[in-house]
Amino acid sequence: MKLFSERCILLCVFGLGNYLWAQEPDSSSALKSMIEAERAFARMAVTHGVRDAFVENLSDDAIIFRPGPVKGRPVWQERKPLALMIRWEPEYVDIAASGDFGYSTGPAEYLSVKPLAPAIGYGYFISIWTKQADGKWKVALDIGTEAPKLENTDIKIHFPFGADVKKIFSQTNTETEKTSLIGFDEKCNKTYTKNKTVEAFLKNVAPEARFYREGKFPVSEIDSIKLLLSKMADIFWKPIDGAVAASGDMAYTYGSYKIQSEEKPEEGYYFRTWKRDNTEQWKIVIDVLSPVPPQK
Incomplete structure (x- = not known):
């Protein structure tokens, strides 16, 4: 896939003054090293196979969804090599002030291993990356959705303005913050259930x-x-669970959901990435629903 233009493009998103850079981040930044870890993961999936790439790049306690949350490495270790190739490319990334916790998302393409065979499926991946004690990046959580074919394969990397700048931060108690955020996530559900209005939910969504x-x-x-x-x-x-960056400015939660509808009831699992805004309030920046396939 083509990656990005050489010029630096400043994009204004939603007309609300939220700017994203469409260029490569500073080469010495933690963000750049995380992006390169994602790209190396994708390359390994092509050169060594999908199974080995996941076994190598998932952390020991990584979570994947099958369809519910399970420990990922044992699942992939027990799988036989797949007669399938997956190609993907990061499109949007961000990182916590601590520089050791971030996320990456972008399009994916599923292909047969047969030469010149057409793609057999498309989707989007969302990965949480955390830096390990040895300095290596590993995937802490991986989830994705199916999607239509992406016609534009000129994938540009985007990230919030300033995300590739080293920041000073105060260490937070991650367990305390996690407990607080999970409680806030649950409170959001109660508020939404009580009001039954989109506006009630949007108060917790980042622009x-x-x-x-x-x-x-x-x-x-x-x-x-x-x-x-x-x-x-x-x-x-x-x-169900989640995690918070050491800097306390980025986090994720995941759990179960149910949509009550006479026409199309649905249940499954959700995933959210959260980020504190300039008022220190948690806001959702990534929201994923992964439905459980209906029973046949």
């Missing part, structure tokens, strides 16, 4: 948020997010 739904492209415009949420008025979710 730059991206929403992922099965079979669709990611939604990243506020009006489109409103429309998406309006179709799921009766959704209930319950957090």
Whole structure:
């Protein structure tokens, strides 16, 4: 895949003054090293096979969804090599102030190992990366959705302005912060259930948020997010676990959800990446629903 233009493009998203860089980050930054870890992971999936790439790049306690959350390395270690190749490329990335916790997301393409065979599926991946004690980046959580074919393969890397700048931060108690955030996630559900309005949910969504739904492209415009949420008025979710960066400014949660609908009831698992805004409030920047396949 082509990657990015050489010029630096400043994009204004949603017209709300939230700027993203569409260029390579500073070569000495933690963000750049995380991106390169993602790209190395993708290359290994092509050169050594998908199974070996996941076994090598997942952390010991990494979470994947099959369809519910499970420890990922044992699952991949027990799998036989796949007659399948996956190609992917990071498109949007961000990193915590601590420089050891971030996320990467972008399009993926599923191919047969037969030469010149057409793609057999498309999707989007979302990965949480954490830096290990030895300085290596490993995937702490991996989830994805199916999506239509992406016509534009000129993938440019985007990240929030300043994400590749080293920051001074105060160490936080990650367990305390995690407990607090899980409680906040649950509180959001109670507030949404009580009010049954999109506005109640949007108060917790960052302007730059991206929403992922099965079979669709990611939604990243506020009006489109409103429309998406309006179709799921009766959704209930319950957090299971999560993690918070050492700097306390980025985190994730995941859990189960259920959509009560006479026409199309659904249940499955959700994943959210959170980031503190300039008022220190947690806001959702990534929201994923991964439905459990219906029983046949």
